[in-house]
Amino acid sequence: MKKILKTILLILVATGLTACGNDTDSEDASGNSSSGGTTDVEIGENVLVAYFTEPEETGTDALAGASRVVEEGEVVGNTQFLAQIISEETGAELFQIDTVQEYPADHDELVDQGDQEQSEDARPELAAEIENLDDYDTIFVGYPNWFSDLPMPMYTFFESHDFADKTIIPFSTHGGSRLSGTIETIEELQPDAKVYDDALSISRSEVAGSRQTIIDWVNGI
Template sequence: MKKGKLLLSALLLAILLAGCSQESEQDAQPAQTPEITSGTVPKRATAGTDDQKKSSGGTNGNVLIAYFSVPEAVGVDAVARASRVVEDGEVVGNTQFVAETIQQETGGEIFRIETVQEYPGDHDELVDFGENELAEDARPDLKNQIENLENYDTIFIGYPVWAGDLPMPLYTLLESTDFSGKTIIPFSTHGGSGFSGTIGTLEDLQPDATINTNGLTVSREDVSESREDIVQWVNSLSVKQ
């Protein structure tokens, strides 16, 4: 009788020890990490990126810098000529200089507004040509159009002020391109008129866009010394790519 009880106790003890051993092995296994398919981004990561854009304090989304510039290339030393600047040994237009500085600060894409016709490289001839276009209310044909406009939320638009108005190629662009829902930030170069009435003209031509009236206009006599002012202005807008 005693032998039977001893055998039964030993059997029960063996079963208990085996169960404890299995539980210990299960606890020791590492937790399984869910597999993330290559190329997919968790939704929280996307939301975090959007939050970072919002926290910048500026306009969200991609940036485009579109500008029209005609460097004068005839007759006078480039440093002295009012409508061109020497940048790293290269002659560039005043408005081009401002546009490229904005591009460097924002990391945005740059787009040069170019016409099919060529403009005179001589200062006096260029002034006469621009005034004639204005008198004729001309709409010069453009070589190119902005591609993938839907990719951009903020559009810097730059131009020289000619005879107190936009150059006529700007009318061509603004009448043929719908900037609805975009934020337009103007910048210009001038010979004494400042923006003149051009910001109001932008508002008239693009009524469904938001025109930022805190634009930058630079005298043609000051362009070569204006880099620091341009950088400070861009930083005040808190617009980054």
């Protein structure tokens, strides 16, 4: 009887170790996610940080707004905040992905418009494109997670630019959905690019205190 129990125990222990070893998906406290994909990239010499940021919220309390943060007295969008720090750390130029039609500043109205665009599979017109894209070999691309997806202007952006043979390094802000499937979507939209999937994703409630997290992430690439 003891031999049988010992054998069963050994089998259970071995099975548990195998299950841990096969768990390839990992996520740290900052929301970074790695699924065993393209993590072997290097930041090139010619770098651009392109980002789509939500409009600033109305009201006096920046933390109450879903899309802005106060940095040294300046009010900026959450994703813009990440983009500026990445730019400072890498020496990269900044390019804001902006649309011809302005988004509402009111949070509820913004949510309604984003939801409608997604349901219609819309492609909002961009105010400008990257004219000198050939000059860059590495592009950091930032966006908020809207409804567990890319904001629809990001679809316009990726469908308007050819990132073939370039490295795309995504970063994102979110309200609880982390990266969702946005990395896979970018890979589908830009199949000839190398997409870094150990992307940075930070909750909007943690953006204000995330400077060191962003710097550590950049230096870890």
